[in-house]
Amino acid sequence: MLQINNLHVSIDKKEILQGLNLTVHAGEVHAVMGPNGSGKSTLANVLAGRSAYEVMQGEVLFEGRDLLSMPPELRAREGIFLAFQYPVEIPGVSNSYFLKAAVNAIRTHRGLEELDAMDFLALIKEKGNLLDMDQALLNRSVNEGFSGGEKKRNEILQMAMLEPKLAILDETDSGLDIDAMQIVAKGVNALRRKDRAMIVITHYQRLLHFVVPDHVHVLSEGRIVKSGDRELALELEAKGYGWIEQEVAGTPQPPLAATLQ
Amino acid sequence: MTTTPDTIEQLTHQEYRYGFVTDIDADTAPRGLNEDIVRLISGKKHEPAFMLEWRLKAFRHWDMLAKSEAEPKWANVHYPPIDYQDMSYYSAPKPKKQLGSLNEVDPELRVMFDKLGISLREQERLSGVAVDAVVDSVSVATTFKVKLAELGIIFCAFSEAVREHPDLVRRYLGSVVPYTDNFFAALNAAVFSDGSFCYIPKGVRCPMELSTYFRINAAETGQFERTLIIAEEGSYVSYLEGCTAPIRDQNQLHAAVVELIALDNAEIKYSTVQNWYPGDKEGRGGIYNFVTKRGACRGVNSKISWTQVETGSAITWKYPSCILQGDNSVGKFYSVALTNNYQQADTGTKMIHIGKNTKSTIISKGISAGHGQNTYRGLVKVMKSATGARNYSQCDSLLLGDQCGAHTFPYLEVRNALAQVEHEASISKIGEDQLFYCQQRGLAAEDAVSMIVNGFCKDVFRELPMEFAVEAQKLLSVSLEGAIG
Numbered sequence: 001m002l003q004i005n006n007l008h009v010s011i012d013k014k015e016i017l018q019g020l021n022l023t024v025h026a027g028e029v030h031a032v033m034g035p036n037g038s039g040k041s042t043l044a045n046v047l048a049g050r051s052a053y054e055v056m057q058g059e060v061l062f063e064g065r066d067l068l069s070m071p072p073e074l075r076a077r078e079g080i081f082l083a084f085q086y087p088v089e090i091p092g093v094s095n096s097y098f099l100k101a102a103v104n105a106i107r108t109h110r111g112l113e114e115l116d117a118m119d120f121l122a123l124i125k126e127k128g129n130l131l132d133m134d135q136a137l138l139n140r141s142v143n144e145g146f147s148g149g150e151k152k153r154n155e156i157l158q159m160a161m162l163e164p165k166l167a168i169l170d171e172t173d174s175g176l177d178i179d180a181m182q183i184v185a186k187g188v189n190a191l192r193r194k195d196r197a198m199i200v201i202t203h204y205q206r207l208l209h210f211v212v213p214d215h216v217h218v219l220s221e222g223r224i225v226k227s228g229d230r231e232l233a234l235e236l237e238a239k240g241y242g243w244i245e246q247e248v249a250g251t252p253q254p255p256l257a258a259t260l261q
Numbered sequence: 262m263t264t265t266p267d268t269i270e271q272l273t274h275q276e277y278r279y280g281f282v283t284d285i286d287a288d289t290a291p292r293g294l295n296e297d298i299v300r301l302i303s304g305k306k307h308e309p310a311f312m313l314e315w316r317l318k319a320f321r322h323w324d325m326l327a328k329s330e331a332e333p334k335w336a337n338v339h340y341p342p343i344d345y346q347d348m349s350y351y352s353a354p355k356p357k358k359q360l361g362s363l364n365e366v367d368p369e370l371r372v373m374f375d376k377l378g379i380s381l382r383e384q385e386r387l388s389g390v391a392v393d394a395v396v397d398s399v400s401v402a403t404t405f406k407v408k409l410a411e412l413g414i415i416f417c418a419f420s421e422a423v424r425e426h427p428d429l430v431r432r433y434l435g436s437v438v439p440y441t442d443n444f445f446a447a448l449n450a451a452v453f454s455d456g457s458f459c460y461i462p463k464g465v466r467c468p469m470e471l472s473t474y475f476r477i478n479a480a481e482t483g484q485f486e487r488t489l490i491i492a493e494e495g496s497y498v499s500y501l502e503g504c505t506a507p508i509r510d511q512n513q514l515h516a517a518v519v520e521l522i523a524l525d526n527a528e529i530k531y532s533t534v535q536n537w538y539p540g541d542k543e544g545r546g547g548i549y550n551f552v553t554k555r556g557a558c559r560g561v562n563s564k565i566s567w568t569q570v571e572t573g574s575a576i577t578w579k580y581p582s583c584i585l586q587g588d589n590s591v592g593k594f595y596s597v598a599l600t601n602n603y604q605q606a607d608t609g610t611k612m613i614h615i616g617k618n619t620k621s622t623i624i625s626k627g628i629s630a631g632h633g634q635n636t637y638r639g640l641v642k643v644m645k646s647a648t649g650a651r652n653y654s655q656c657d658s659l660l661l662g663d664q665c666g667a668h669t670f671p672y673l674e675v676r677n678a679l680a681q682v683e684h685e686a687s688i689s690k691i692g693e694d695q696l697f698y699c700q701q702r703g704l705a706a707e708d709a710v711s712m713i714v715n716g717f718c719k720d721v722f723r724e725l726p727m728e729f730a731v732e733a734q735k736l737l738s739v740s741l742e743g744a745i746g
Contacts, residue, residue: 021292048701049697049700049701050696050697051693051697052693056335071700072700072701073701073703073704073705073706075701076700076701076702076703077703081267081701082701084698084701088692088694088695088697088698089695090695090698090712090713091714091716091717092715092717092718092719092720093713093715093716093719098699098702098712099702101704101708101712102699102702102703102704105702105704105708106370106703107441109703141716158702162702162703189402223405233492252556
C-alpha cells in the first residue's frame, strides 16, 4: 500500500529525514518509535502533505502512485488520514458541520453520493458511541475548548467517519490518562481491517499494550535503524533508546537503564 | 511540495461581480459646489422653503469647514486630497414622465436591477421584502407601498417624504445627526438628493423587512443619500441596506447620512451589506465611503441594533452609533469588515450612555488580507446620569497574509462609578495549521479559507436576516482576494 524509498526531508534547511525506507501493506499496523527529534512527526506530516517540509530526495508511492505530487486534500480524498498530535481549533465552525463537509468531500471524490443530514446524523451517532463521545461536542466549534482527551477522541471519530485506507496516528497517546487512552485504543482497534493499514507513531510503548502492532520500527536521526515485532517495543520500554543509538554508532556498551521517563 | 498559497490566490481572485455600467440617459449637474448648485438640487426636487433654508445653512457650514481645512484627518486611512469642486453633486436617471407604476420604470433600469438580483416585483413579493431602489441620486421605485400604507407605515423616497410629509421630516431631520456634526454630514445635508424615509406608527410591528438598494451608476458624481427612520412608541422595524457600484478607474465619493429614532419601547434593527466597488488589485479606483450613521434611543426600553458587513469600498469611514437616552434602552453593534488588496477601513461605533440601566454590546470582526488595513475605532461613553449602565465590547481581528494590518482603538470614558464596562480583544492569523487541518480532512483550500472566515464571523452573521446572511457569506468568500502568507 505504502512504499517509502530513501526519503530525505528538510525543514528550514535542516535535514530531518535522512534516507528513510518503509513498506506498509494493507491490513498491517506499524509502530514507529523513537526519541524526541528523531523525525517521527516529520514523517507523519510529510506523508499528509504539510507544505513547510521540503523533500530533497527519494519517493513515496501510495498504491503505486506518486504521493508527493498530490496536494494534501487529494491525499486525504485518496484515503490518507492523519490523526494530529495537536488537533487545531476552528472557532465558529461546528464540529458536525466540519465533519459533514469533510465526509462529503471524500465521498464525492470516491464517486459516492453525498450524505444528507439524516444519514449523516445516523452515522455520526453510531461512530460516536464507539468512542463514548458526548454528542454535545458535535455542536461545539471544532476542538475549541475541548480537553486533551476530547480532542484526541475527536480525531479518532473523524478517522472512523472518513474511513481511510492508511491512517497515521501522530502521538495520539500523548497527554492522555490511562482511561482516555483505553477509549482511544478501543476506537483504533475497532477500525483495524484487512484493507486498512495504520502507522502508529509514539514515543512511549504504553499505547502498544492496547494497540498491538504487527511491526515496530525505531527511528533515529531520520532513519529507521531497527525493525522488529512487538518484542522490540517491550525491549525499548525496558532499556530506553540509548542502547540502540549506541548499537547503530557501532560502539557497544552496556545497556542503559530506562531513560524514558 | 504543495503550493497552497498559490491555489488560494488563484481561486480567490474573483472579479467584482457588480461592475457593469448601465446606459441610462441621466440628468447631471455641472461640476463644482456652490450655493447655486444647492438651489438647483432643491429646485429639482420641488422642495419646500424650509428644506432649501436648511441646505443652505449646511452648505455655509461646510464651506467654512472646507476653507479652514477641517476635513477630518484623524482616521487611520490615507488618500490624496479630494477636490470637491471637481465632481458633480447631482445625477438622476432622466425620467420620461412621472412614474405611475413600476411597469413604467425605464427598461434599462429594470435590466440593471435584474443583474443585481433585485426584481422589483415578483421576487420581492415572494421573499416578503419591500424595496426602495436609489440609483445615483434618485429613488426610482418603491415596492409594497400600498400594502404598508394600510398599516400606516410610510416607506418612500426621501424626496417624496419632503413633499408629502413635511411635518415629520421637519421635526426629525438633523435631530440625530445635525449638519454641524462633521464635515461629511454637512456636505451631505447641503447636497443630498434622495434616500429613503420610513415611519412606523405607534404599536405597529412592520410585517416585512424594508430594504433600500443603493447604486452608483454615473461617472464622476458623488452619491449623497439620506435615510431617516422613525419608530414610534411600541413599534418594530427591520431595515436592510445594500450597495453596489460600477468598476471605474477614478475614486468616487459616497457620503451618506442615516438617522434612526426609536421612541418608548420601540425597536429598530438596521442591517447593511456594503459592497461598493473596492478598487482593483493595485488599489486603483473604488468608492470612498464616508458615512455618518447614528441612532437615538429616545424612549424608555427602546432598542437599536446595527449589523454591518463591509466588504466593499476603497476606503470606509463609518461609525454607526447609538445615543442611549431613554432609561433601560439598548444599543447593539455587530460588524464584519473585510479589507483586501489596498482597501482601507476605519470603522466602529459610539455608544453614548445617558439613561439609567442602559446597555450596549459591541461585536466587531475585522478581516485583513492582501495589503488591506483594517481599523476598529470605538467609543463607549458613560455619562454621569447613566447609573447601572453596562457595556460589553469584543473586537477580534483576523489576518490573512503578512502584508496586511489590523488596528484597534477603543476609547472608554466612564463618568459614573456604578457602570460596568468590559472590553476584550483578540488578533489571530489564519494559520497554516488551520488550513492544513481542513485540507487533511479532504477540503479544498478555498473552501477551507471560506469556512474558517465564516466561522470567525458567525456571531455577526447570526444577527442578519436569513437571506442577507446567506448573501453575506457568499460575498465574503468572493471578496477574499489575496494570498495567505
